[in-house]
Amino acid sequence: MSVLRSSAALLAGAAFVLSGCIAAAVPVAAAGGLYKARQDSANKRERGAKRKAEAPKPGKSIVTPDGQRVTVTTLNQLPAPDGSLPARAASATVPPEMQYLYGSGEAAALSFQAYQGLWNYLRVEIGYLRDKSQAKSVALSPGSTLDNPKFETCGKRPMAVVLDIDETVLQNLGYEADTAQRGGGYDAARWSRWEQTGVEQMLAVPGAAEALAAARREGFTIVFNSNRSAATAPQTIAALDRAGLGPATLGDTLWLRGEGEPSGKDARRARIAERYCIVALAGDQLGDFSDLFNAPELGVQARRSSVGASLVAPLWGAGWFMLPNPVYGTGLKGGMDEVFPPAVRWTDPQEKK
Template identity: 60%
Template structure:
């Protein structure tokens, strides 16, 4: 049994089923005090510095007594617990948590397998048994659609196709992101272009992607990749897809890329694809992989979230639109405190409340 069939089978089965010390300082600060005292007597004593341990007491040159504690931050001025330190950005050479999740965790792998199993079940079971396939509707929003009033066209005799984004939807950019982890935060377009040109052998397929894409093609359905990668590096992108077991592709036909002078949206390319094919499913890791309407500049963060579940868009998820996890980069990583957490749902620990 093929891996994708096994995944789909499992999916179907699951659906049927205080003291007298003058002062106390953090250990790092105490080290500074003791080191100053030791340096002033070094020529006289020439002894090794004592090891600093929590609980030990030392006397400074001016007669003050300090005790080393295990604190890593000074207590709050009101005597309450120490305020937590502001999380620092991951040091260059370490792997940020979001990369640990997407590229290293079993959880991310399981989510991807789940999405591809759902996609395959939808296409292979829900669509192929339609008696009149000419009445199947495209899942590409029409030009006059809005997020609150989505519209679709009936496909007629156009051949069926599934449209995928590339990066972190079908292709994991392991080489580029490992370099990003070593360097630390910050994106450089020139480095990304050089990656496109030289990193075709440092990629892997998203779990479930290669098997599902092969099965879709086996059902006689065309697979098309619609990516914001540069058209000037098309041959390298095609090679990367081949190396990950996702090819073959034909540039300009089944691999559609952004012209260097064009904006980053995908709708125009989607509409052109929909003129030739009946797009029965789409897969992506950003909402913009389904419609540019999600990325309108005047759309607040909370509204953007709500449109996915509180409008007529909601029934599309898992039934034509399939999204993959990506906490590493993209349009979804934004929003201030009151945007991400509504004020009526924010909580403060009563134990830390000021009197």
């Protein structure tokens, strides 16, 4: 009681001192209530900490009051009837490569830059040709090598722009958000379910819809060549339409990976080239331009050098247009010595002392 009286006296005194400038008097009964609330809160925290310290750890076997032996787990809800575990709670962080590709203005600027370059190439380099039949395809002809690329003239074939789909014209935001939350690597079964059900969780890559619409207005056919499954063609077509990138027709302006087909795209490109003269290619992986870049014998540095040291180098930005993708793909490989050869290593002089 003496503590309560002291607190009440102090608060009452403070109220009189403040009464000349603001009406801040605290009733004596309220002072006692505040003190009791603080004590109750402190006692509750102390009891909670004690219970937490005494709680059995996950994996420990304990005996319940009714004599049953059980093992403690980290589950906070029961599994589904099929035995699957509930989805993990959303992660508090996003992987930096996803922050860059799906969240940054820098990646959006690179995408706009690529599509602006594509449109300018079509409008100027191809559009101003007096004899369109003499235009050159930018798809490597059969028998080409990176050191000796061969290209055919268009002749009477209609001109086409051939593009990859994923992270080239469509961003798979829903799938990658799920991956960021769950962690782990690529899951083929999960990706298949995404193709079937994720139509509304995709957006067009910045700049893609505008560039493709402009190209169509100038008479270029837009063709998509993707490793998505041919079995999910209706959903892929719907996703392209919803994002303002369509239309697309399977087997004509949409080419997908058939059951059992390899992931390389050269065979499909060759079939497209039989119908169209491919005057521009766009993608986010080197395989979107030629399977030769993914030859097994090419090491990390040799593959990197192949895009600039061969006769195909002049095609970048002049028929071949690369979109950024640091999230997945054939470019994400290489150990320390492959990415950073010993000859280019640096050691801080301060650490040599």
